[in-house]
Structure formats: structure tokens, C-alpha cells
Amino acid sequence: xxxxxxxxxxxxxxxxxxxxxxxxxxxxxxxxxxxxxxxxxxxxxxxxxxxxxxxxxxxxxxxxxxxxxxxxxxxxxxxxxxxxxxxxxxxxxxxxxxxxxxxxxxxxxxxxxxxxxxxxxxxxxxxxxxxxxxxxxxxxxxxxxxxxxxxxxxxxxxxxxxxxxxxxxxxxxxxxxxxxxxxxxxxxxxxxxxxxxxxxxxxxxxxxxxxxxxxxxxxxxxxxxxxxxxxxxxxxxxxxxxxxxxxxxxxxxxxxxxxxxxxxxxxxxxxxxxxxxxxxxxxxxxxxxxxxxxxxxxxxxxxxxxxxxxxxxxxxxxxxxxxxxxxxxxxxxxxxxxxxxxxxxxxxxxxxxxxxxxxxxxxxxxxxxxxxx
Amino acid sequence: xxxxxxxxxxxxxxxxxxxxxxxxxxxxxxxxxxxxxxxxxxxxxxxxxxxxxxxxxxxxxxxxxxxxxxxxxxxxxxxxxxxxxxxxxxxxxxxxxxxxxxxxxxxxxxxxxxxxxxxxxxxxxxxxxxxxxxxxxxxxxxxxxxxxxxxxxxxxxxxxxxxxxxxxxxxxxxxxxxxxxxxxxxxxxxxxxxxxxxxxxxxxxxxxxxxxxxxxxxxxxxxxxxxxxxxxxxxxxxxxxxxxxxxxxxxxxxxxxxxxxxxxxxxxxxxxxxxxxxxxxxxxxxxxxxxxxxxxxxxxxxxxxxxxxxxxxxxxxxxxxxxxxxxxxxxxxxxxxxxxxxxxxxxxxxxxxxxxxxxx
Numbered sequence: 001x002x003x004x005x006x007x008x009x010x011x012x013x014x015x016x017x018x019x020x021x022x023x024x025x026x027x028x029x030x031x032x033x034x035x036x037x038x039x040x041x042x043x044x045x046x047x048x049x050x051x052x053x054x055x056x057x058x059x060x061x062x063x064x065x066x067x068x069x070x071x072x073x074x075x076x077x078x079x080x081x082x083x084x085x086x087x088x089x090x091x092x093x094x095x096x097x098x099x100x101x102x103x104x105x106x107x108x109x110x111x112x113x114x115x116x117x118x119x120x121x122x123x124x125x126x127x128x129x130x131x132x133x134x135x136x137x138x139x140x141x142x143x144x145x146x147x148x149x150x151x152x153x154x155x156x157x158x159x160x161x162x163x164x165x166x167x168x169x170x171x172x173x174x175x176x177x178x179x180x181x182x183x184x185x186x187x188x189x190x191x192x193x194x195x196x197x198x199x200x201x202x203x204x205x206x207x208x209x210x211x212x213x214x215x216x217x218x219x220x221x222x223x224x225x226x227x228x229x230x231x232x233x234x235x236x237x238x239x240x241x242x243x244x245x246x247x248x249x250x251x252x253x254x255x256x257x258x259x260x261x262x263x264x265x266x267x268x269x270x271x272x273x274x275x276x277x278x279x280x281x282x283x284x285x286x287x288x289x290x291x292x293x294x295x296x297x298x299x300x301x302x303x304x305x306x307x308x309x310x311x312x313x314x315x316x317x318x319x320x321x322x323x324x325x326x327x328x329x330x331x332x333x334x335x336x337x338x339x340x341x342x343x344x345x346x347x348x349x350x351x352x353x354x355x356x357x358x359x360x361x362x363x364x365x366x367x368x369x370x371x372x373x
Numbered sequence: 374x375x376x377x378x379x380x381x382x383x384x385x386x387x388x389x390x391x392x393x394x395x396x397x398x399x400x401x402x403x404x405x406x407x408x409x410x411x412x413x414x415x416x417x418x419x420x421x422x423x424x425x426x427x428x429x430x431x432x433x434x435x436x437x438x439x440x441x442x443x444x445x446x447x448x449x450x451x452x453x454x455x456x457x458x459x460x461x462x463x464x465x466x467x468x469x470x471x472x473x474x475x476x477x478x479x480x481x482x483x484x485x486x487x488x489x490x491x492x493x494x495x496x497x498x499x500x501x502x503x504x505x506x507x508x509x510x511x512x513x514x515x516x517x518x519x520x521x522x523x524x525x526x527x528x529x530x531x532x533x534x535x536x537x538x539x540x541x542x543x544x545x546x547x548x549x550x551x552x553x554x555x556x557x558x559x560x561x562x563x564x565x566x567x568x569x570x571x572x573x574x575x576x577x578x579x580x581x582x583x584x585x586x587x588x589x590x591x592x593x594x595x596x597x598x599x600x601x602x603x604x605x606x607x608x609x610x611x612x613x614x615x616x617x618x619x620x621x622x623x624x625x626x627x628x629x630x631x632x633x634x635x636x637x638x639x640x641x642x643x644x645x646x647x648x649x650x651x652x653x654x655x656x657x658x659x660x661x662x663x664x665x666x667x668x669x670x671x672x673x674x675x676x677x678x679x680x681x682x683x684x685x686x687x688x689x690x691x692x693x694x695x696x697x698x699x700x701x702x703x704x705x706x707x708x709x710x711x712x713x714x715x716x717x718x719x720x721x722x723x724x725x726x727x728x729x730x731x732x733x
Contacts (some may be wrong), residue, residue: 001651005714013715047715050718096725
């Protein structure tokens with residue numbers, strides 16, 4: 001397929017791979033965190049690690065939107081979904097995320113009207129088609145998905161669709177990166193920046209990472225060659241003693257982001273004073289709520305929810321895994337109490353979580369397997 | 374405080390967990406139990422098979438094999454609940470006949486007779502029903518197998534989605550044919566009979582919820598002529614065949630890898646796929662390897678007959694796009710690996726439930 005296959009070319013990959021190896025300092029081990037779950041997916045889907053020397057380790061970060069939703073917020077969503085008058089809509093991969101009392105998929109099996117949508121606009125269409133029922137959209141995601149929620153709310157307001165509301169769980173990426181950087185036992189050399197988030201927020205918000213923490217960040221696209229090139233750019237910075245924000249994903253990401261998207265977000269959302277992240281704990285100013293002008297569409301105000309904070313299980317060491325301090329297999333419950341079928345911690349929830357990825361692929365990802373068939 | 378294990382010990386524990394007989398611990402049935410992945414396996418092998426315990430069922434083949442007076446009978450059943458009931462390339466009636474014919478075919482059995490149970494929703498238009506019975510009749514003629522018995526039930530409006538069909542089939546396996554996952558061995562070549570993912574993608578698009586238009590048609594077709602051609606070309610060198618329906622080719626490969634305790638390796642670029650299916654998969658975030666087919670088989674053939682097998686498949690109109698996609702290895706047992714087009718490798722595991730689109 002044109003404009004896709006070019007970014008998955010094995011010959012080009014080998015050439016970039018050789019350049020990366022040439023930049024490695026002998027005896028040095030590099031840890032690079034890809035912040036975004038989409039990158040984690042690409043790494044495992046295409047075998048990107050096969051093109052990297054053993055001394056470069058990719059650490060999977062917190063940018064998996066479903067993984068960071070705390071259990072209490074899942075329970076709140078289920079409480080709304082189980083009302084007889086509600087059609088509850090959400091993205092597909094949210095359906096299986098367990099709360100304190102099961103997942104939305106299980107709530108659906110108990111009789112709740114839970115429907116998967118590809119876009120919040122689909123949820124709005126369902127609201128129009130069902131005027132005698134309440135349609136609720138369970139909004140999740142970083143700045144990538146927040147603008148589409150904002151535009152949907154603007155349309156709902158303009159068209160006066162009163163049976164539509166949003167349960168807002170949008171989070172912002174910068175406070176999460178800060179939380180990781182502020183950890184005393186941080187062992188990362190550099191970051192691969194989230195491409196889709198950067199499409200919206202641009203590259204400027206990452207300035208503090210090289211400036212205050214002395215670590216490079218390269219915004220990267222989602223094809224395997226994008227990732228390989230951004231590792232090359234990071235290695236080049238490290239070899240030359242530079243620490244900067246660079247943009248590998250120039251075909252999509254503008255340095256200043258998307259001002260129009262930022263404007264609609266500013267119109268529709270307000271920052272929450274704090275928000276609980278699964279695995280990382282409470283982080284101040286790290287999430288969005290509906291602004292007072294859109295309070296009429298706020299499902300948290302329209303419906304009563306338990307609002308109970310469900311603490312992460314004590315044994316779970318997701319925080320350490322997310323910071324790259326522990327490898328997934330070093331966690332005490334990994335692979336025994338905590339598995340992809342019965343996850344305890346955030347990292348095991350979605351296939352993009354660091355632990356689930358390792359559980360499913362890990363032992364074979366590091367092997368050099370000869371696959372001439 | 375448990376002792377800290379080494380990475381290899383943790384890995385060994387995960388492999389042991391994968392091989393354990395699945396347990397069914399869920400409180401209710403969810404849609405995931407119907408998707409053909411890990412949750413389906415837990416339901417079937419953790420609840421149903423232990424209670425109905427018998428050797429023919431325990432083999433968990435596409436059809437049960439029963440010896441009757443020296444004749445080997447293959448016996449199978451399948452339920453069809455597709456929505457919408459008509460879609461580009463086929464309809465529920467055609468699917469119901471082909472699905473059961475194919476479960477027999479990949480067991481090496483010539484279809485002898487089918488039964489059909491129709492569950493109809495109150496209010497269903499007679500013309501719609503007539504069209505589906507006609508579709509069943511046409512499919513039965515094409516597969517050269519009669520529908521010899523059946524049943525009809527009507528349920529109240531809203532209790533089923535227009536109509537459901539259950540078909541059962543019986544066939545005969547020629548002497549000397551013994552197909553089973555346990556016969557698959559290292560060195561075997563893996564063949565796929567044509568482009569994959571067509572049926573599942575056609576259904577997703579036909580539901581009209583995605584605003585994507587593409588000319589993708591279901592591949593529903595009978596596979597007996599293909600299966601017979603393979604048996605003819607390979608004889609005893611044909612070790613196993615599977616019908617890659619729910620869960621797609623990836624799930625079939627995993628079932629074989631686990632049952633035969635072998636490693637399975639495929640080269641992604643050799644797996645036949647239509648550009649429209651690749652494109653829809655890219656947009657929807659769905660991997661065609663996990664998407665259902667209704668007229669494609671996967672065959673495991675000893676290496677010395679692999680080329681003959683490929684020729685036999687390509688010589689049949691239902692198999693013109695057939696390809697050798699990979700081979701069986703000793704290592705890693707129970708696992709499926711793919712060489713990616715990017716020149717790396719990936720694990721191809723069984724999904725828990727339906728392939729869910731990723732959000733970003």
C-alpha cells in the first residue's frame with residue numbers, strides 16, 4: 001500500500017540500524033522510553049527491537065490511554081451504564097479494562113446497554129436517534145482524542161442535544177512525563193515523544209526535558225521506520241553531547257502544534273486540580289474536566305456515581321515498571337497473580353501496557369530468531 | 374516474601390501457565406466468549422468438554438471422528454448468527470451450508486448429508502426466509518450434499534435477530550486418511566488456500582457503522598474439492614487441515630502449535646491478502662490474521678509434498694491464490710512467530726476476545 005509500505009521497508013531499516021550501531025559507545029547501556037502506547041504496539045508488531053543492538057533497551061512508558069484509567073473511574077462508568085435510561089458508549093479497547101467490580105464488557109453481559117464507537121460523533125448520532133434515552137460517551141485519551149470530544153460537545157451544544165453527555169477522563173501527557181522525571185530512581189537516557197499527542201500540542205511543551213533534566217526527546221511517528229529513525233536521532237544527540245527536542249514526525253507534527261485544536265480544547269475543557277492515575281498515583285493538573293460553559297453536558301453532574309477511589313493493589317509495582325526502575329518480570333506478582341486475563345496493575349491491562357507486552361512477547365522479543373522460511 | 378526468580382524462571386512459569394488446561398471462572402457469558410479466542414477456549418475446554426467428557430469430543434477437531442463397522446464417519450455441527458443476514462458475497466443460508474461442509478472437508482471427509490435447524494423471529498418477512506432457504510438449496514447443490522432433515526422454531530419478536538441457523542453434517546473419511554494436529558511435525562510446510570480476512574471485513578463493512586466503503590466480499594464457499602485435491606496430491610503426507618473461521622489464521626496456527634507441541638513460523642509477506650482488506654485493517658486497527666474466513670483452509674504438509682500440494686490448491690478455482698506461508702519448527706513449542714515485512718519478528722498469540730480497535 002502506497003505511503004505505508006515505504007515506512008516498513010526492511011532494507012532501509014537495515015541501513016538505519018547500522019548507523020545506530022555505529023553511534024553506540026562501547027560498554028554503555030542505553031535506556032530509551034517510548035512514552036506512547038501506540039509506539040509500544042509498533043515495536044512489537046513489526047519487531048523493531050530486531051534492528052537495534054542489544055545495548056539499546058526500549059522502556060515502555062505510561063502513554064496507554066486505557067491503562068492509566070483508575071479502577072474507581074471504571075466503576076463510576078459502570079454505575080452510569082447500568083441505569084435503564086442510559087446508552088453507554090466508549091472506545092473498543094476500554095470495554096475490557098477491569099475496575100473494582102468487573103469491566104464494561106461484563107456490565108454489558110448483565111444487561112447494560114454498552115456500545116462500542118469509533119468516534120464521539122458516533123455517540124452523538126446515537127443520542128439523536130434515541131431522543132427518549134440518555135446517551136453517555138465515556139471519554140478517554142490524551143490530547144490526541146480530547147479535541148474530537150471537544151468538537152462533539154460544541155456540536156451537541158449548538159444543536160441543543162440535551163440527552164447527550166460526556167464522562168470525561170481525558171488526561172494530559174506533560175504531567176505524567178514530569179512525574180516520571182521527578183522520580184529519584186529514574187534510569188532513562190532519553191525519550192521518544194508521542195507523535196499523535198504532539199500533533200495537537202506541538203513540540204514546545206517538551207522544552208523542559210532537555211533544559212531541566214538534560215535528556216533528549218524526539219517526537220516520532222508510528223511506522224516502524226519512524227521509530228528507528230528517532231532512535232538514530234536520539235543516539236546522535238547523545239554521541240554529540242547535545243540534549244534537545246527534535247521532531248522526526250515532521251510530515252504531521254508542527255512545532256507549535258494545532259492551534260485550532262488547542263483552542264477548542266481551551267473552550268470546552270478546564271484543568272482538574274488533580275487526577276488519580278493508575279500506577280502513578282495522584283498527579284496535580286494532569287487531567288481535563290468539562291468547563292462551566294459545558295456543565296450541562298457533564299455526565300458526572302447529571303448522574304450520581306459512587307466516586308469511590310479504589311487503591312491500586314499493594315503488591316502491584318506498576319509505578320516502578322513505568323519509570324523503568326523494574327523490568328516487568330521483576331515485579332512480585334508478574335505472571336502469577338497478575339496476567340493479561342486477570343490483570344492487577346495498569347501495565348497488564350491493555351496489550352500496549354509494558355507488562356502485557358512483555359508477558360505476551362518478552363522472552364522471544366530479545367532472542368535473535370532466524371526466520372528464513 | 375517470595376524469592377526473586379530469574380527471568381528464565383519467570384518465562385518458564387508463563388509457558389507452563391499457557392499449557393495448563395483452561396479454567397472457566399467467569400460469572401457470566403460475555404461477547405468475548407463467542408469470539409474464538411482465549412475466552413472461547415476457556416468456555417469450551419474449561420466448562421463444556423469436561424462435563425460432556427468423551428474421547429471423540431476431547432479431540433476437539435473440526436468434526437468428531439466415529440468408527441462405525443469399519444467406516445470412519447466425521448460428524449460436526451455449527452450455529453450461524455450473523456448480522457446482517459445478507460452481505461456482499463453471501464448470506465446466512467449459504468454460510469450455514471458451507472460452514473458445516475467445510476468442517477467435514479478439513480477433517481478429510483466427503484460430505485454425505487446435512488441437517489438444518491431454523492430459529493425464526495416473529496414478524497420475519499416470508500420473502501426473506503424463502504431467499505435464505507433458496508440460498509441453502511443452491512449452496513447444497515454446489516457442494517453436492519443434500520439437506521436431509523431439519524427443524525423449525527419461532528421465537529417472539531426481539532428474542533432473536535431475524536433468523537439463526539444450526540446445521541449438522543455427517544461425512545465419510547476414506548480409508549488411510551488420518552488428519553490430526555498431533556500428526557503435525559517439525560519440517561512440515563504450512564499452506565493457506567487463498568486471501569485471508571475477506572469474510573470478517575465484509576461483515577464489518579456491511580454493518581454500515583464505520584462509514585468505510587470498499588469492495589470486499591465474503592469468501593463463503595465449499596472447501597471439499599480443495600480438500601479432496603490435497604488428499605489426492607499428498608496422500609499420507611497431508612498431516613492436518615483446519616478451516617480458518619472465527620479467530621482467523623492466527624488462531625488456527627496457535628491451536629496447532631499447542632496441540633502438536635511445535636513451533637510455527639510464518640513469513641507475513643507470503644500470506645495472501647487483498648489490498649482492500651489490508652487497507653480496512655489499517656484504518657480500523659485490526660490485523661487480518663485474526664479476522665474470520667468462511668472459505669479458506671490452512672494445511673500442514675510434509676516438505677517433500679509441499680510443492681505438489683500448492684499446485685493442487687492452485688489448480689482449483691477456490692485455491693488460485695494459495696501460498697506456502699511458513700513452516701513448523703521444534704522451537705519454540707506451543708508458539709507462533711511471524712517474520713514481519715520490516716525484517717523483524719513478532720509473536721502471533723491468541724487474542725482474549727474479539728479484535729478490538731485501538732484508540733490511538
